[in-house]
Amino acid sequence: MTAPERARAVLLHDGRETGLAFQAVQLEAQFGVPPDLSLLFLTDNSPYEEQLQIVLLDSRFQILDGLTLGQDYTPGVLTHLEPQSDMQLRFEFFGNTQLLLSIHPAGALLPVRTLPSFAKPLKGRFFSRQYMSLQKA
Known part of the structure; x- marks a missing residue:
């Protein structure tokens, strides 16, 4: 018996x-x-x-960067999502843990990506240009 596959959502634009x-x-x-x-x-x-995926796309719907937030046996609910500027959003996902997401449109090739312990880059994005950073607020 195989484990059930996770649901797959297809992204639409103008139908x-x-x-x-x-x-x-x-x-x-x-x-x-x-x-x-x-x-x-x-x-x-x-x-x-819950797992939260944060994905940044370019105008041709190519993935520039992405993060997955989640911890085993830990509930997560996305709340208090508030833009701080054009390039920053503050939100909560694990109870009262406030997080700050920053967007860097030019991206950067950094040897190490510093993320909170419950966050990781999307699969296949470990050594890619980084357009987002996440930190506890």
Whole structure:
């Protein structure tokens, strides 16, 4: 017997498929980020052991950067999502843990990515240009 596969969501734009699919169930929020970028917050819609995916897309719907937040046996609910500026968002995911997401449109190639213990880059994005940073606020 195999483990059940996670749900797969296809991203649409103007009613047409973009060619992108995510291992997620629900689009929680989306933001336009200058210059012509899109920021998506996606979840599995399971508050008992939730995972949050944060994905930054360019104007052609190519993934520039992405993070996954989650911890085993830890509930997570995305709340208090508040833009701080065009390039920063503050939000909570694990109870009262405030997080600050910063967008860096030019990106940077850094040898080490510093993230909180419950966050990791999207699969396959370990040695890629970094367009986002996340820290506890």
